[in-house]
Amino acid sequence: MRQSELFGKTSKTSEGSATSANHDLLVRAGFADQLMAGVYSYLPLGWRVLNRISDMVREEMGAIGGQEIFLPALHPKENWQKTGRWDSMDVLFKVKSRTESEYALGPTHEEVIVPLAKKHISSYRDLPRAWYQIQTKFRDELRAKAGLLRGREFLMKDLYSFHASAEDLKSYYEKAKGAYTKVFKRCGLDAIIAEASGGSFTKEYSHEFQVATENGEDVIFACACGFAQNKEIAKVRAGDACPHCGTPVKELKTIEVGNIFDLGAKFSKDFGLKFTDESGKSKEVIIGCYGIGISRLMGAIVEVHHDEHGIIWPQEVAPFAYHLVSLGDDDEVYEQSEKVYEQLSKDGKEVLWDDRREASNAEKLADADLIGIPTRLVISPKTKGKIEAKKRGAKESKLVSNI
Numbered sequence: 001m002r003q004s005e006l007f008g009k010t011s012k013t014s015e016g017s018a019t020s021a022n023h024d025l026l027v028r029a030g031f032a033d034q035l036m037a038g039v040y041s042y043l044p045l046g047w048r049v050l051n052r053i054s055d056m057v058r059e060e061m062g063a064i065g066g067q068e069i070f071l072p073a074l075h076p077k078e079n080w081q082k083t084g085r086w087d088s089m090d091v092l093f094k095v096k097s098r099t100e101s102e103y104a105l106g107p108t109h110e111e112v113i114v115p116l117a118k119k120h121i122s123s124y125r126d127l128p129r130a131w132y133q134i135q136t137k138f139r140d141e142l143r144a145k146a147g148l149l150r151g152r153e154f155l156m157k158d159l160y161s162f163h164a165s166a167e168d169l170k171s172y173y174e175k176a177k178g179a180y181t182k183v184f185k186r187c188g189l190d191a192i193i194a195e196a197s198g199g200s201f202t203k204e205y206s207h208e209f210q211v212a213t214e215n216g217e218d219v220i221f222a223c224a225c226g227f228a229q230n231k232e233i234a235k236v237r238a239g240d241a242c243p244h245c246g247t248p249v250k251e252l253k254t255i256e257v258g259n260i261f262d263l264g265a266k267f268s269k270d271f272g273l274k275f276t277d278e279s280g281k282s283k284e285v286i287i288g289c290y291g292i293g294i295s296r297l298m299g300a301i302v303e304v305h306h307d308e309h310g311i312i313w314p315q316e317v318a319p320f321a322y323h324l325v326s327l328g329d330d331d332e333v334y335e336q337s338e339k340v341y342e343q344l345s346k347d348g349k350e351v352l353w354d355d356r357r358e359a360s361n362a363e364k365l366a367d368a369d370l371i372g373i374p375t376r377l378v379i380s381p382k383t384k385g386k387i388e389a390k391k392r393g394a395k396e397s398k399l400v401s402n403i
């Protein structure tokens with residue numbers, strides 16, 4: 001893509017209202033625009049990143065047997081009354097129609113997928129199943145100040161798994177943990193798996209995937225041996241001996257990028273989701289649910305991967321692999337650049353070409369650092385027919401003949 005045609009302008013100065021690095025950098029670099037607190041528009045650069053994350057999540061969900069679906073965001077009130085969450089869920093957005101009917105804007109989708117599953121699961125032969133979607137969720141969050149980390153409208157991947165027994169759920173749950181760890185690694189993040197309470201409706205188990213960073217809203221107690229608990233439920237305090245290995249546990253500020261739950265039979269009971277087992281006995285289906293905040297993940301990546309000049313995208317989620325920057329105003333530079341741009345594009349390599357003749361060299365280099373594409377390729381009168389390649393965040397560059 002040619003930068004001269006790109007929808008999205010960079011800005012040197014932070015807005016006075018910016019309260020987090022991810023908001024500040026993503027808005028200044030032209031990835032996102034804030035419509036109101038907790039609600040963002042995504043411009044081409046930002047939408048490319050979200051799609052790269054989503055596609056990676058699709059790969060990993062597919063690898064554990066997940067099938068992708070797409071559910072409605074507008075839900076009937078009755079389904080939410082059936083689970084008790086119409087009254088108990090404080091973040092639920094409620095909408096009234098002109099005929100006084102009431103609806104919920106989906107903050108999560110058990111109330112839709114469980115009744116749907118009921119139409120398709122009736123026998124042990126129909127189990128196990130795993131279905132997921134990537135969709136916009138709505139939550140009436142009180143504190144929506146941390147950029148993409150806490151949205152009122154945000155993108156989530158939610159997978160639901162259906163099982164004949166608690167043991168079968170447990171083995172799938174462990175697979176999902178593995179898939180989640182892969183997703184976060186590919187995003188350039190080390191996620192700590194922390195024990196969490198299962199929420200209000202389950203005495204079963206739940207785990208959070210937590211990324212350590214100063215801007216995190218969560219607090220966990222963690223130990224290098226792998227033990228970690230969310231502070232909200234923790235039986236330990238900072239400095240206490242780790243229950244697994246005895247080393248003092250550390251207190252860390254974190255961002256929760258994913259959360260997985262054993263829901264047991266709670267929602268199956270609410271909607272009468274049963275199956276007939278091999279001996280002809282009717283039993284409730286056991287359900288697991290698994291969320292990843294796709295847009296929060298994008299914010300978390302920026303919180304972890306940036307410096308004073310801008311974003312440093314990990315390779316797999318970068319909007320483009322290469323940022324080709326033409327400096328100066330010589331026709332030869334632009335002719336050589338066009339050839340390189342066309343060759344890279346022909347080779348299937350994604351490249352943003354800064355072909356703006358009116359922008360100054362300093363502006364172009366500052367923009368490249370702000371946008372944070374992993375490899376910068378500079379062509380200027382000084383490179384004399386060659387290309388100066390530099391990794392974002394690295395000090396050294398090298399002169400190469402081709403890419």
Ligand code: ATP
Pocket residue numbers: 108139141148149150151152154155156256257258259291292293294295296297
């Ligand atoms: P939190 O504890 O941060 O409020 P949650 O535990 O309520 O989140 P889940 O219902 O488990 O979140 O949702 C699954 C995932 O969706 C979370 O792990 C998080 O990554 C993401 N998520 C939840 N709420 C938001 C939000 N308001 N904005 C952006 N992402 C969110």
Ligand code: MG
Pocket residue numbers: 208256259
């Ligand atoms: Mg949580």
